[in-house]
Amino acid sequence: MVLTDDHECNFIDKIVSSESGTDDIEFDLRDGRKQISADSVANRSNRLSGKEDVEQQSGDDTLPRQRGSSLYRWLRFTALSYYRKLFTLVFTANLIAAVIFLVRYSQTDFDDHIALAQNICAANIFAAILVRNEHVVNLLFLLCAWIPRSAPLWLRDHFARVFHYGGLHSGAGVSGVVWFAIYWALAVKDAALHSWTNTARVIAILVINSTCLIVFIIIPIGAYPKFRMRHHNYFECLHRFLGWTAIVLFWTLLFVSTGSTAQAQGRPYAVCLYKSAAFWLLLLITLLIVYPWTRLRERHVRPEVLSSHAIRLHFDYAPVALCQGIRISTRPLLEWHSFATIPESSADKGFSLIVSKAGDWTSRQIEQKPVRIWIRGAPIYGVLRIATIFNRIVVVATGSGIGPCLSLLSPYEIPCRILWSTRDPMITYGQAIVDEVYRVDPDAVVINARRGVRPDMVLETYKLVKQSNAESVFVVANPPATRELVYGMRSRGICAYGPIWDS
Incomplete structure (x- = not known):
């Protein structure tokens, strides 16, 4: 595909500049067999440099209307994304369990209620960390990639969104904070109602409890998407060091509270610790945290x-x-x-x-x-691993996003079309990268996006989808471009995937 109707030189048309007045810079492509003047290329793309020009094109070169109302599209493709669905599923299940737990506690005051809340908190934290383990993530992708290409498209579309697994992580993490708050409230109440013989131990438990609760609350606040995207380094440090701090405090709390339990029940300390589910869950959590660092x-x-x-x-x-x-x-x-x-x-x-x-x-x-x-x-x-379950795809990349695209397309026999938008592809990334793009897709569309008004990427992607009869679109770009392209395709009934902020 080319971006103009002039087919005199298909190879020249493969590099399209969206700027209308570039300098006369020559690119030596394919070992000097062809040379492209930036001025010449820019002139060929002028018709796609603005919205009015696109609207004047034939019906085949215009975007169809988006499906449904703006409210419907916002609900389906933004508010109810797979990430949020997974988060809601995990959090709602925990919320229902918490309500049942509190109702039962208020009616029967059953034994070991504090230990149970502690165990459920530890279970949620374990699940949150487990789903982030690289081997677990790889297993999830491999399992979803086994779906045959002959399966219905709607089914493959569901499995292809496995990269939203971060919703499980955040859902379990926030649920763990809720359960720890319940545990903290029950521990405070228990300390107020019962006069324990060891007052120093009671005070220690309350201080550790309160400190750990504060740390647990700060962690998800620091992971809020807007803060995470604007201050990624701060988020990373908060998440890492406060996470380690919380686990150390949790261990300390377990050891101290187990001593109180052993004393109250008249059982050996080691037996109480061994029979505590929180002990084994914390041990697994610690191993999961330490493991990646053993491979540093x-x-x-x-x-x-x-x-x-x-x-x-x-x-x-x-x-x-x-x-x-x-x-x-x-x-x-x-x-x-x-x-x-x-x-x-x-x-x-x-x-x-x-x-x-x-x-x-x-x-x-x-x-x-x-x-x-x-x-x-x-x-x-990453996201592109799941592309192998589709028969025909369109890959859209910006800048260095072409790297992961080549990782997928070079060895696999997947009919694909490539749309790559980057600044001065030959000057920026060199002969080898450009050659590899054209080896994978001889008719690849490479947009030289230097300055000025850029072509409508949603329109160009849609045209490639229709020309190749592709089943899906994969986007590897900066976050705004990824959101725009995925939304633009899905709102028109085309399966599209791209990394999300928590991929």
Whole structure:
């Protein structure tokens, strides 16, 4: 597909500039076999540079109306997203259980009610951490990827949204805070109604309880989406260090409260601890937290400078599966950054990733050209892994988002079309990346989005879907573009997927 009606030179039309007045810069593509002038390309794309021009095109080049009212679309595609559905499912189940628990407690004052609340709190925290474990996430993706392509599209669409698993994490985490608040209230009431012989122990339990509750409340507040997106480094530190603090406090509370229980029941301390479900759940929680850090390694990396805007980092210590990403850092305790990997085609083990300038940290990597970098945990699957359950797809990428797309498309025989919007693709990412894009899709649409008005990406994506009769669209772009494209496709009845803020 090309963005103009002129078919004199299909190869020239593959790179489309959305700027109407670029400098005359020549790009040497495919080892010099073709050269493209930016001025020439820009002139070819002028008809798509504004909304009025798009509306003047034929019916095949205009977007159909969105389905339903704006309220219906907001409810279905925003308010009731899969992430929120999963969160609501987990939280509602816990809320119902909490109501039953409190009603039963008020009517019968059953024994061990404080221990039960503590156990349910620990169970929710365990579930929240477990669903974030990289091996569990990989298993979820593999299970959903087993759905055959012959299955009904609506069924595959449901399984394809497995990347919303973060809703389970946040639902269980918030539920754990609610149950801990119940546990705290019951412990305070119990301390007020019963005169324990060891007053110092009672005071210690209340102080630890209250401190732990404050920490538990701050953690989900710091993870609120708007705060997390605007202050990601602060969110990461809050989540990590306050999470560790909460677990230490929970352990301390368990040891102290078990001593009170053993004394009240006249049983050995070790027996009470061994028979406590919270003890075993906390042990599992601790192991889940520690495990990724046991795989913390400083790895050698070979930097390949693509331009002043991007760098490609090559690793050779291990192979990675298709569509997996890794977390890298220069300060392991303070910040981590996730990147999709590209398996090396010429080696049994090894992979690379593309770092594009998008902030202070990425800019430093491009300037400093690191030769060693920290990696933690195991590689983890991303959104594109689920694309294999579809027969035909359209992949839309912006900037370095083309990296994970190539990770998927290079080895798989999936009929696909590629739409890539980036600034100066040849200058920014180099010959090899551009060649690989055209190897996967000889008719790929590459938009040179430098400055000025850009083409309607929703329209261009829709045209590719109709031309290729694709079943779904996968978007790897910045958050605003991803939301716009996914919403634009789904509101017109087309399956579309893209990373969410909690992917």
